[in-house]
Amino acid sequence: MDNNTKLQQLKSRLLKIESELSTCRTSVLQDGWQTQRHAKKARKWDILAQRKMEIIQQIDDIENEKNN
Numbered sequence: 326m327d328n329n330t331k332l333q334q335l336k337s338r339l340l341k342i343e344s345e346l347s348t349c350r351t352s353v354l355q356d357g358w359q360t361q362r363h364a365k366k367a368r369k370w371d372i373l374a375q376r377k378m379e380i381i382q383q384i385d386d387i388e389n390e391k392n393n
Contacts, residue, residue, distance in 0.1 A: 332387050339380045346373050 349369045356363040 328387050328391060332384065335380050335384050335387070339377065339384070342373050342377045342380065346370065346377065349373070 349366045351363055351366045351370065353363070356366060
């Protein structure tokens with residue numbers, strides 16, 4: 326697989342993760358404080374944020390490799 330294809334796949338995954346992040350924002354008013362629903366959203370948020378940062382790093386690596 327060439328870098329352009331991989332780059333496009335990573336960018337599409339990044340868009341998907343960003344849309345998921347916007348749907349799982351925690352709100353004390355909506356979810357309550359110290360409830361299972363709040364905790365589940367917070368965990369999902371953390372996992373998605375980690376994946377997002379990994380994908381951004383991979384995209385940066387590919388783009389830097391392309392430029393060099």
